[in-house]
Amino acid sequence: MSECTERSEGRERMPGQHGMSECTERSEGRERMPGQHGMSECTERSEGRERMPGQHSMRELSARPENAAVGVAIPHESATLHVTGAALYTEDLVVRTKDVLHAHPVQVPHAHARVTALRVAPALAVPGVVRVLTAADVPGVNDGGVKHDEPLFPDEVMFFGHAVCWVLAETAEAARLGAAAVEVDVAPLPSHVTLADAIAAGSFQGAKPQVVRGDVEAGLAGAAHVFHGALEFAGQEHFYLETQCALAHVDEAGQIFVQSSTQHPSETQEIVAHVLGRASHEVTVQCLRMGGGFGGKEMQPHGFAAIAALGATLTGRPVLVRLTRTQDLTMTGKRHGFHVDWRVGFDADGRLAALDATLTADGGWSLDLSEPVLARALCHVDNAYWLPHARLTGRIARTHKTSSTAFRGFGGPQGMMVIEDILGRCAPLLGIDPAELRRRNFYQEGQSTPYGQPVRHPERLHRLWQQVLDSGEVAERQQRIAAFNAAHPHTKRALALTPVKFGISFNFTAFNQAGALVHVYKDGSVLINHGGTEMGQGLHTKMLQVAATTLGIPLARVRLAPTRTDKVPNTSATAASSGADLNGGAVRNACAQIRDRLAAVAGTMLGADAADVRIIDGVARRAGAADGVGWDELVRAAYFQRVQLFAAGFYRTEGLHWDASVMRGSPFKYFAYGVAAAEVEVDGFTGANRTRRVDIVHDVGDSLSPLIDVGQIEGGFVQGAGWLTLEDLRWETGGPARGRLSTQGASTYKLPGLFDMPEVFHVTLLTDATEDGVVYGSKAVGEPPLMLAFCVREALRQAAAAFGPAGISVDLASPATPEAVFWAVERARTGDGRGQVLERAGEAVHHG
C-alpha cells in the first residue's frame, strides 16, 4: 500500500523532487531563445502570425469534427490487395515491363582491401551479359550517400561483400554468371571487425556529442550507492520481407523514372540526380509500397536506385536492381550495436542521483545516419527517469562491416537499453524490487530531460503504469509466480514491467515539414497525394481517414495516389514515427483549404454564413439545420462558379528548437508513452524460454486508426523482443573470412516466428489522451512500442536470478538467446552474480 501512497503523491507536484537550479535553468533557457517557445506560447504566437490558408491553431489541429472518419477501426487500405496477391511491389512490375535488364553486384570477399585491378572482359563474354557498370561510367558524383563517404563504385573495399561493380544482363542468371566472371585483384588492408578492435585502435568517425546536465562528479560523490559496469549489445537486421529493389526507365525526353522501394523518395531522387549529373527535375521517383522498411529503406535504397538509373541511361533499357536475401544481408546497413561504459549513483532511497555513460556506436564502414542515431540514443538514455546529474558521451566507431543505419527507434532503443540494463542490474544490489525502482525514478511534472526539454504529461507514465498493474493483475500473478517458482526447481517464471518515453519529431528541425496535393474532381471523388510512403505501417489508411474527416465526406469517396516526387517535392523520409503527424498535417491543410472554399459556396446556396456551414457525412448544412446540399452537388456548383477544387497542403511542426553543437533544446514536439509487463518462463536446463503473457497500455493520443495503431504496437513489440532475445548477428572475426557476416540467411538469422509472440497478448490504448497541437489529437506510434520489449529482457533477467539466491545482480548478454539465458542462470546458480556491477563506495548496500 505504500506504493499507492507514493504513487498518488507522484501525481501531485513534488517540489522536493527538482532543485531550484533545474527550474532556473529551464526558465533561463526559454528566455534566452525568444524565437523558440513552449506549447502554450506557441499557440498564442501562431494566432497572431499570418497563417497559410487552411492552417489552424494547434488546438484546432487536434479538434475532431462530428462523425469523423478518424478514430474508426478500419483495415489497412490495401488489405484486400495484400490478401489476394494483387498488391504490387517494385519487383512485381518486371513481368509487366518489356526488355528489362537484370543487375548483379560483384562483391569482394575481403573486410578491407584496395582494389588494384578490375577486369570486366570475362563477364562480357558470358552469354546474355550486356554491360558492366564501373566507376568510369558515372557522369556525375560517384557516391550513393549524403555524406560523400559511400562511393558507389569504390576502389577501396570497406567491408566483406562490398560491391565494386555491377553486371547487367538479359536474365538474372546471366547477370549472376557475369558477376562471377569479373576478376578483381585486391591488396588486403588492416581491418577492424569488432567494436572492441575499433575502440582499441581509436578508429572513430563523425561527431563526438555530449549531453551534460549538472555536475556528474559531485552527484556521484554525494550518492549513497555508486556502481559501474559495461555493456555491449548487438545490432539488428531489418529483414523487411521485400529486399531492396529499384526499377529504372528512361523516357523519350531523357526523363528518368525510378520505381524504388524507398522510405525517402526525395533523397533517392537527389542521389540518382547527383550520380547521373542531372537536375532533380529530370528524375522522378515513385514508391507504390514497400514490403517493410523499418528504417532499412531510409538511406539504403539510394545507391541501388542510382545503379538502376545509371544502367537505364547507358543502355536505354529498363534496369532492375533487386537484391537476393543474401545480398541484402551482406550489403545493407543494420541497427547499430553499441558498447557502453557507465557509472551510476543512487541516493539512499534508490533514486538516481547521477549517471556518467560513454556510448560507442558501431557505425560500420560509413557515416550514414550514425550521427543522428547517436544523438537520439543520447537523448533517450533517460527513458522515463529523472536524472539530476548526467554526462552522456557519444562516439561512433568505424568498423569494416556494413554501414549501420536507421532502424525503428533510431538510437532510442540503444539509449534506453543503457538505463534499463542499469536499473535491472542494480535493483538487486539496492535491495529494491526492480519495478518499484523504476516507478520511483519516473519523471514528475516540472522536470526536464538531460538535454533540457520539459517533460510534458509525465503523469501519463504513472497512469499507464497503474493501468498495467491493474489490468494485468500483476499483484496476484506475482504471488502465483512465487508459488510456481517455489515448487519448480528446474523452471522459473518472472514478471517485469518497463516504461517507454520516446521523443517525437526529427531531432533535426528542418525535417519536420511535409506536403500534400489534394484534388477534388467534378464528380465529387477525391484523390490525395502526400509525401509519405507506405511500408505497411498504415500511413495511407490514416491519410485517407484524415482527408475524409477534414472534407466531411465518406471514406469511400477518397482515393490515394502512389507517392511520387513529381507530385509532392522536397519531402522528408517517412521515418521518426512522424509520417502521420507531418503528412496528416499537410493533408488536413490542403483539405481544409478546399473545404473552406466549398463552405463559402454552400453558404451562398443555403443562405447561410460560410462560417456556420459544416460538411458532415457528405452533406453541407448550416449548423443545426435539417436541409443541406449534398457533396457531389456542392462540388459541381463550385466548379461552375470557377472555384479551385484542388490544393497544395503544407505542414511544419511548431515549437521545436535544437542546438546540436551543445546538444540542448526541445527537439521533440511531444513524448509518446507506454508501459508493458511481460511474464516469461525459463527452462533451467537449456535457457530456452517462453513469453507467457504480455500486457501493454500505450499512449497514441486519440488514435487516428485504432486497428492500425494496435498493429503497430504489437508488431513493434515483437520486433523489439526479437532484437533483445533472438536475433543474433554474427561476424567472422578471424581466418580468411574475417569480416564475413556468418548469419546471412533466414536459416541462420532467426526472426520471431508465430510461436515467439506472447501466448497471451493484451494491448490497450490509453484513453482520454488527446494530444494538443497534433493532427486530430493523435500521437505517433511507429517506433515507441518497439522499446516496450525491454520488459521481456528484464523478465528473463529476473527469471534467471530466481535460480540463485536473492540479491544476485544478473548480467544478461544481449541478445538474450537461450544460450545467453543459460549462462545467466548458471551464474545465478553459482552465486556469481556480481557480474561487472561493482560497488565503488564502501557504503551500506543491501545485499539479499
Next chain:
Amino acid sequence: MVAAKIHVNGRDIPLGDIPAHTTALEWLRGIGLTGCKEGCGEGECGACSVLVARAGVDTPTEWVAVNACLLPAAGLDGQEVVTVEGLGDPDHLHPVQHEMAVRGGSQCGYCTPGFVCSMAAEFYRPGREADRPDADHGPNGFDLHALSGNLCRCTGYRPIRDAAYALGAAPGGDPLARRRDEPAPPPRPTRLRHGDGAFVRPAALADALTLLREHPEATVVAGATDWGVEVNLRGARAVLAVAIDRLPELRGFTVGPDHIEAGAALTLTEFERRLAGRVPLLDQLFPVFASRLIRNSATVGGNLGTGSPIGDCAPVLLALDATVLLTSADGEREVPLADYFTGYRRSVRRPGELIRAVRIPLPPAGLAAFHKISKRRFDDISSVAAAFALDVVDGTVVRARIGLGGVAATPIRARATEAALEGEPWSAATADAAARVLRGEGTPLDDHRASAAYRAAMLEQGLRKLWADRPPEATA
C-alpha cells in the same frame, strides 16, 4: 512423352522452354502470378507458399502447402497448383483472405499471400473439425503449426492467429473442398532439357536406378528442400537432376511384427501421419523438424541422404536403432544407421545407390525423449540435438541408445554414455554420472548457432533433464 504443363488455378499452362533449375516460384512469377514472393530463397519465410494437390491419407486428395522457392518447376509437371490468386480476388475474397484482411492480418502485405496459402491448406485439412476443437488445436480445430514456416516482420502475429482461429468449415459448394474427393493427379514421367541441364522424373525405381548407373554425376532430388537452397543461394546447377520423390517403390509404409518400414520418399508429414503415434520419440521430433511447409516436401530419405550433421532425423533414428535399406541396380543391402555416416556429408551410400526405406525396430524403447537445442523454438536448425531411448526393466537400464546431432562431423551415437547407463540402476546418481560422460561426447565447435561450451553443457543437461522429466512409471 506429353508436353510438360502445370495446372494452375484451373488452367493448364505449358511449362515452356525453361532452364531445368527454374524454381516453381520463378516460373509462377514469370507467368504473371506475382502474388507469391521470394522473401529468403531458402524455404524459411514462406512468402512463396502455394497449394498443390496430392494424394491424401484421409481423402483422395489433399491441398498441401509447399515452398515454391525450393521446388523445381519441372517437378510439378502434370500437377495441380493453386496460388493466392486462385483462392479469391479483391471482389470475391476466400474466407481465409477475408479473415486476414478484416482483422489486420496484413501490414506491408509481402508475407501475406504465403500466409494465406498456408492457412488455406489448414482450412482444407481433411482432419480439421471446426466444431470439435481439442487441446492441440484452436477453437476451430486449426493447427497453428500450419503457419510455423511463415514469417511476418510487421504484425507480431496476433491478428494472424485470430484470423486462423476465426475460420469456420469450408462451405459446401467450395470447389477446392470438393476437389478433395476426386483422385489426386498421378505423378508422371518428365524429361526436360535446356542448355546444359536436364530434369528427369523416371516412371519407376528401375528406371531411376538405370539412369543413376549411367549418370553417376546426376543429382538425386527428392523434396528439394536442401537442393533448392543450394540452387538459390549457392548457384548449384545440376547437369542432370533425377526426381525420385514420387516413385511408388520409395513410398511404401508397412508395420510388421518386429519393425516398421517406411519408404524414403515419404514426406515428413506423410511419415508422421502413417506412423499414427506408434513411435512416441518420432512424435517429439516432428513438430520441431523445420516447419510444416518444409515437412510437406522434405523426405525421410532426403534428410539422411544429405548426410548433414545437424539433420534432425538422424539422431532420433540412431536412438531407435534404425537401419537403412540401400538399393541399386545391383540389388539391396541393409545398413545400420550407426554405420551409415562416414564423414562430413559422406556416407557408405555408393554412386548409383538410393535409400529405399528406413526400418525402425519394434517395440520402441519405453523411455524416450528428443531434445532439440536451438535459438528459436520452432523452425530452426539444431545447435545440438539429442535423442534418448532407454529400456528400464525393474529399475535397471537394460539398454540405452543415444543419438546426437550438432556435436561432430556426422550424427553420432553416444556410445560411452550408453555404456555408462546400461546395467546401472535408473537413478539420480546414474543420470548424474552419465551426464558427465555425455558432456564429453563428440567434438562440438563454436559457430554462429552456439558456442562449443554451450553445446557440451547441453549434452550434460540433456541427461539431467531426462532424469528430471522422467515419467513416474519409468522410475520403478
